[in-house]
Amino acid sequence: MAGKPLRVLACGDVEGKFDLLFNRVQVIQKKSGEFDLLLCVGNFFGSTSETEWEAYRTYAKKGRRGIFSSASGLQIAYLSGTESQSETAPAYSFSSKDVAELKISLLSIQNFKGVDILLTSPWPRDVGNFGNKPEEVDTKRCGSVLISNLAMSLKPRYHFAALEKIYYERLPYRNHVVLQENTQHVSRFIALANVGNTCKKKYLYAFSIFPMSSMDLAELVKQPQDVTENPYRESGKEAHKSKMLSGSEEQPACQFFFDLSKQRGKKRQSDGKEGQHFQHKQPRKISQPPGSCWFCLASPEVEKHLVVSIGTHCYLALAKGGLSNDHILILPIGHYQSVVELSSEVMEEVDKYKCALKKFFRSKGKRCVVFERNYRSQHLQLQVIPVPLSCCATEDIKDSFILQAQEQHIELLEIPEHTDIKQIAQPGTPYFYVELDTGEKLFHRIKKKFPLQFGREVLASKAILNVPERVDWRQCTASREEAAVVAKAFREDFQPFDFSELQ
Structure with missing residues (x-):
């Protein structure tokens, strides 16, 4: 790695509170030095008119999706707005077409490894799978499946989102299958609260980052101790895998009760038939062994005295x-x-x-x-x-x-x-x-x-x-x-x- 890392501030929903945000940024910079970038996600303007934004405007409009590359080589992918319910997305929304075109523009790059930062407004659906979950949000219902698919493809080292009014930093997750694929860098998802919220939830996140393009591979793919599985990997496959295992839909195993109560002087719930060691409860279809099995509890071969x-x-x-x-x-x-x-x-x-x-x-x-x-x-x-x-x-x-x-x-x-x-x-x-x-x-x-x-x-x-x-x-x-x-x-x-x- 050459040079110094970039110092970045990420911010949640601004909701038009520009003075509050920039005053806070100035205080932070006086205490800890200048930052190279301020990135904002979520609801930016709120009910504030765009004319009030003119005093702070220093950029050219980029559109609702795209890629920004800094002079240092830092690569930022962004997707603006919320998910559209139709393919004809209004200006404040994105569609599956926007997501597909953003993915194509990056995945077509030779030796593409991922992006440094991904910015979206909604959360990705299922982000809590295999990891720590926020108390206030159900990650299986919240967010966009399109963004989950986008994050799966772009493998961002940092992914920021907002809109849910809470701060949530998920455990880092891996972008490869252990023992089946080459080790890749991890991703970190961070959701930020809204600026000036009364609950004092975190809306600014400071971090330092070297562009991926300038990093040594061994350093880039280091796996932290708390790394988890990719939360999106099973999202669309779990049902299919279950069907493949059973031939149609997954069928739970039969339930049997073996009476162990006689030696303890206690009774277990049964169907009223005494003297039977095994009693069926809600019999269902199960996979059958090719022959007799010593360990299936319904089998006459099972060693009952060892249970x-x-x-x-x-x-x-x-x-x-x-x-x-x-x-x-x-x-x-x-x-x-x-x-x-x-x-x-x-x-x-x-x-x-x-x-x-x-x-x-x-x-x-x-x-x-x-x-x-x-x-x-x-x-x-x-x-x-x-x-x-x-x-x-x-x-x-x-x-x-x-x-x-x-x-x-x-x-x-x-x-x-x-x-x-x-x-x-x-x-x-x-x-x-x-x-x-x-x-x-x-x-x-x-x-x-x-x-x-x-x-x-x-x-x-x-x-x-x-x-x-x-x-x-x-x-x-x-x-x-x-x-x-x-x-x-x-x-x-x-x-x-x-x-x-x-x-």
């Missing part, structure tokens, strides 16, 4: 031949092969179980490691293995996975904290995935062969649990009677943390 908790969409069971007596599996009740195939409601309950188990194991002085092997398996099994806090630090566990992977020539990559695994792997993609109690995640895309016991090998090693004899689950299974006793003890111990008991 310790049942929710609406998922259940917990002790691992058969586990690394320890509290090695637990989180499993979907219906037939799903991997996490990436789960519907949002099933995934929500998986997360609730992970949270409950984490709290439970913490109360026992343990941290937990979660891993999934989506390879040569037909039903999703999330393995949850507790590790005593006194045994080793989370960093040691992470290093053990990485070192063992290197020894076996396995490319185990760390995923950014806010990454959703569904953004990395498509349904049907074989993979191995580890999640640590700190939120750190490791991922390997399986291309050929993969050691089936890899996760157990790492955790059973001397560096962690020091139970190398338990690497192969088939060598350490207990009798049915012994396993039932252990499951009953775990069930009773876990009960205060079990949200399914509170439903």
Whole structure:
């Protein structure tokens, strides 16, 4: 990078309060020095006539969309007005044609990487997806889908908007798919309040920026710790993906209740038929396994004596031949092969179980490691293995996975904290995935062969649990009677943390 960064002020709805704005800018400049640019978004004139603006006018009219390039190389794209409800847009509105022409004018540039700044009046629709959401605005209803599409294409480093009378700075989001595309710069969306608002909400935003064209690539694509997924990437695809998974519309899995109450002296809600372990509730069409499945809760093959908790969409069971007596599996009740195939409601309950188990194991002085092997398996099994806090630090566990992977020539990559695994792997993609109690995640895309016991090998090693004899689950299974006793003890111990008991 050569020279000094540009110092920029961005402002929300001015609404004709020119004197108030420029007096405030002068005060700021006296305190912190001159700024190179003042950019305004939202309702600029308000009810004030344009003649009152003449004293401040220093620009030539550019039209309702366009690109401004400064002498330093800073590139600013802008789209004026609100979204028109027809293709013939009035002067104060923009249409899909305006958006298309603005995109074409930039995307046709050779080696286009994105713009430095995007200015719009409305917010982009769905900007809150995968990130922090404003309390006052529903981002799924507010804003323009056209602007979402524009931001998706132009990849602005900064995107400013207004009109909603609030200040909102979204977490930065990435413009590439992790492990599938080259790393690109992040985008920051900032909404600004109106000038002189009585609630003292922020309407001026100061920042420094080097033009993208003058930056070293490695510096440009640095990813901050709080980066999230692109909020617009799934906006138009989620429904289509659901249909593809199910053949038409997504069908929730069947619901079954397994009676665990007899051993606890309590009754669970049922249809009144006693003596049946499984009872249907609102039966629905689900995907069927190619043969009998040990883990579908409706299957006669399921090991009922290992079940310790049942929710609406998922259940917990002790691992058969586990690394320890509290090695637990989180499993979907219906037939799903991997996490990436789960519907949002099933995934929500998986997360609730992970949270409950984490709290439970913490109360026992343990941290937990979660891993999934989506390879040569037909039903999703999330393995949850507790590790005593006194045994080793989370960093040691992470290093053990990485070192063992290197020894076996396995490319185990760390995923950014806010990454959703569904953004990395498509349904049907074989993979191995580890999640640590700190939120750190490791991922390997399986291309050929993969050691089936890899996760157990790492955790059973001397560096962690020091139970190398338990690497192969088939060598350490207990009798049915012994396993039932252990499951009953775990069930009773876990009960205060079990949200399914509170439903």
